[in-house]
Amino acid sequence: MPDSGNATSLSHMAGLVRAAVPPMHPGGRPVVAGVAAAAGLARLLTGRGTLIGALATAATAAFFRVPHRVAPPRTGVVLSAADGTVATVGEVLPPPELDLPPVPVPRVSVFLSLLDVHAQRIPVDGVVTAVEYRPGTFLSADLDKASEDNERSALLLETPDGHRIGVVQIAGLLARRIVCEVGPGDKVAAGRTYGLIRFGSRVDTYLPPGSTVEVSVGQHTVGGETVLAALPDRQTG
Structure with missing residues (x-):
């Protein structure tokens, strides 16, 4: 026996x-x-x-690991979509594929090194309203021009109270494949894994005007856990 x-x-x-x-x-x-x-x-x-x-x-x-993550017990915030280092924080015009108003909005760019987790996570609870893929070049992802010139996949989300957040996966110097596993109409939860970029890359998050950014350049983020920003009150946002 x-x-x-x-x-x-x-x-x-x-x-x-x-x-x-x-x-x-x-x-x-x-x-x-x-x-x-x-x-x-x-x-x-x-x-x-x-x-x-x-x-x-x-x-x-x-x-290609996808570690378990636990979202913080806060409401009205935008979580980091990626593990990595905050490369830039500032106000810029959103890319045209996000179909957002052509006015500067806060953007947080996170650079992913080869040692970082390369799976991306949904930053807010809400609904996917658009997914747009754009071909492009393969500049080093830590260059600011990468946001405009590199191959990328843009995701637009809308929260239950009407805030719209854009997340753009950007291929880097070594990346040759972007995976996005959600589509328009999908209901998604903050912290859920939704995509992958193979090898060095970058993820840009476009926030609603009036958002309060809570990270700074050089800070390391943890996808699905680190709070990037607090959303504005809907009456003033």
């Missing part, structure tokens, strides 16, 4: 591993499979590289 004590211990260990290792975004599975296949082929042909191949596969899987 199987040892019930050992089975319980193995089950407990498996649970600890699942809790410690974040799940992987589905968009990363083909890439991880490709790296693993290349590593296996190199091992087969040369008889070497087992450790390097295993490390490369593990590092690629870690890149």
Whole structure:
């Protein structure tokens, strides 16, 4: 008969591993499979590289990790859509694809390094009103011109009280694929994972006029947890 004590211990260990290792975004599975296949082929042909191949596969899987996040217990705020470093904070004209009024609005740009989580999260509860993809160049994502010139995917959200927030995924120097998993009409919740940018990239969040930005340049953000800004009172926003 199987040892019930050992089975319980193995089950407990498996649970600890699942809790410690974040799940992987589905968009990363083909890439991880490709790296693993290349590593296996190199091992087969040369008889070497087992450790390097295993490390490369593990590092690629870690890149596409989607850790569990808990939104702060605050209402009337906009959460960061991405992990990364705040690159710029200022007022700019929103990109035309967001179909917002052509007046300057607060924008927070977050730069994602290769070590950051590259899954994006919904910044507010609300409804998706538009999703627009624009082809473009692949400038370094930390350049301000990247917001206008690089390949990007824009998401427009509307909160229950009528605020409109734009989130733009921007490809970087190494990025070659933007994934957006929501569409117009979808009801979404703050903190929910909705997309992915492969490798170095940037995420711009366009806020309603009158919003109070609560982050500063150089600050590290955590997607789905860090508060970027407080929304204005609807009567004055």
